[in-house]
Amino acid sequence: MFDLGWSELLIIGVVSLIVVGPKDLPVLFRNVGRFVGKAKGMAREFSRAMNDAANDAGVNDMAKTFKTATNPLGSAMDGVKDAAKSMTSLDIKDDPEAAKKAAEREEQRKKIEANTARMAAERKKREAEEALRKAEEMESALKADKSGDGDTA
Template sequence: MFDLGWTELLLIGIVALIVVGPKELPVLFRKAGQFVGKIRGMAREFSRAMNSAADDAGVGDISSTIRSAANPLKSSVDAVKSAATDYASYDPDTETGRLAGERAEQAKKIREHAEKKAKEKLDKRSDEKTGKKELKKNNSTTVKKDARSRDLKDN
């Protein structure tokens, strides 16, 4: 509370022993202990009164919101836990279950369609690349043939 270390307490004890004397020292320490106990009790009572006033004012709701905003990882873990609990109590025969099934089927169709389009796009690109390579090969052989024919004509 007062942030005193052992060396400070020892120094205070030695000074008190010298000033008060050995006969009155236990009485002094007892009264000091009672005083500190009363102070702690009053501080505890004050804390309780402030906490109850804050709860009555609704500060608890606001503080939980602030805590979740300050620690998004914990709030996201809590959300995952609640989702897992909701999933555990999932009933496919209800309206929600039927809609969830329909959405899952639609998502599967969309995924398959997207995969098909991506594969077509990749195939098209690879065909274009191989076509360009063949075109380059044909052009280079044509250039070589033209150069040879010119060389033959010159000779």
């Protein structure tokens, strides 16, 4: 607000300490804080009142018109974005055909999920059977090696 640095604040603090005295300095700072708070509140209220007056006068509409005039490509892209939003946010309640299609898509999604889960379970079962078969082969080979070692000894 006043663009004061740390060195300026330090000088102000030392001078106020000398002039006011250490006894009354907290009271002074409290009063200055209240004054600054009230000033900020008044500035905020003034700014809000000015914005409300500008809105009532239609300044925002004029600003939008000037923006459109100065940046036609940007305003065209805003129009495209608005159109895309309106197309993607279909109201299914008003369109029975859209509601029917949405129900069909939901049913197809559920079927796909069920089929995927079934296929994953079958694959896991197949992998488990293969792993069990390999483990049995390795165990039988190990037993054969042990029995073969016993014959040579």
